[in-house]
Amino acid sequence: MAEFRLPPASRVQQGKSHDAAGAQAAKAKNFKIYRWNPDNGGNPRMDEYRIDLSKCGPMVLDALIHIKNDIDPTLTFRRSCREGICGSCAMNIDGTNTLACTKAIADVGGDVKVTPLPHMPVVKDLVPDLNHVYKQYEEIEPWLQTDDPGTDRERLQSAEESDTLNGHDGHGPAACILCFCCSTSCPSYWWNSDKFLGPAVLLQAWRWIADSRDRAQKKRLDKLEGPFALYRCHTIMNCTKTCPKGLNPAKAIAEIKKRMISRKTAT
Ligand code: SF4
Numbered sequence: 313m314a315e316f317r318l319p320p321a322s323r324v325q326q327g328k329s330h331d332a333a334g335a336q337a338a339k340a341k342n343f344k345i346y347r348w349n350p351d352n353g354g355n356p357r358m359d360e361y362r363i364d365l366s367k368c369g370p371m372v373l374d375a376l377i378h379i380k381n382d383i384d385p386t387l388t389f390r391r392s393c394r395e396g397i398c399g400s401c402a403m404n405i406d407g408t409n410t411l412a413c414t415k416a417i418a419d420v421g422g423d424v425k426v427t428p429l430p431h432m433p434v435v436k437d438l439v440p441d442l443n444h445v446y447k448q449y450e451e452i453e454p455w456l457q458t459d460d461p462g463t464d465r466e467r468l469q470s471a472e473e474s475d476t477l478n479g480h481d482g483h484g485p486a487a488c489i490l491c492f493c494c495s496t497s498c499p500s501y502w503w504n505s506d507k508f509l510g511p512a513v514l515l516q517a518w519r520w521i522a523d524s525r526d527r528a529q530k531k532r533l534d535k536l537e538g539p540f541a542l543y544r545c546h547t548i549m550n551c552t553k554t555c556p557k558g559l560n561p562a563k564a565i566a567e568i569k570k571r572m573i574s575r576k577t578a579t
Pocket residue numbers: 497498499500501510511544545546547548549550551552561562565
């Protein structure tokens with residue numbers, strides 16, 4: 313049987329251990345955290361931190377902040393809102409892409425393993441390089457496009473039209489926070505991210521195609537024609553399963569495909 317291994321320079325090695333909890337801690341927890349510093353040039357490694365949970369808040373992000381502030385200031389990660397709103401603390405925790413600020417430590421049995429979002433270049437430690445996904449986001453032109461003259465009033469929508477964007481339960485495509493947990497969980501995106509836009513960007517594409525105020529639907533659909541940008545989605549559904557905001561990118565992709573078919577049958 314063929315055996316596949318990472319190239320030697322990419323193999324993750326055992327790193328340093330830090331016991332910051334001590335023998336007396338009533339509630340100690342072990343965190344295993346991916347570390348890689350491009351300035352050092354070495355292999356990535358998993359560092360271990362045994363921490364006292366009474367010294368931090370209940371979420372994984374609280375533990376990371378405690379480690380950075382009190383144990384190891386070299387640990388690098390993104391965060392901003394700590395409310396599940398900005399999307400910057402997306403990472404893989406306990407094998408699932410999610411937001412560190414909304415993932416409870418208590419929901420992880422055993423050691424808490426934390427790695428960057430998978431299949432993305434790493435800038436440092438838990439920080440992925442998002443330049444490529446942002447470039448793809450730019451390609452779908454995520455802004456309102458109209459052909460009528462400007463107005464000094466809001467462009468109104470009916471409640472039903474607004475529901476298409478916001479969802480009647482608040483889980484419509486406009487609620488996407490662009491954390492990219494979905495795209496980085498999608499096997500099609502892992503292998504074809506150069507040409508397949510991935511679920512996060514396609515959900516955003518649908519958000520504009522479905523907007524009753526937008527007049528660029530034809531151009532938006534034209535840009536998604538071809539075998540890769542849209543049709544590399546094979547409905548594997550990892551994206552919907554992992555979305556920490558409870559959104560449904562797989563359904564959004566299916567809606568775009570339905571629009572594609574209906575405009576073909578209409579011509
Ligand atoms: S449904 Fe499509 S976009 Fe979502 S994980 Fe599967 S292949 Fe990827």
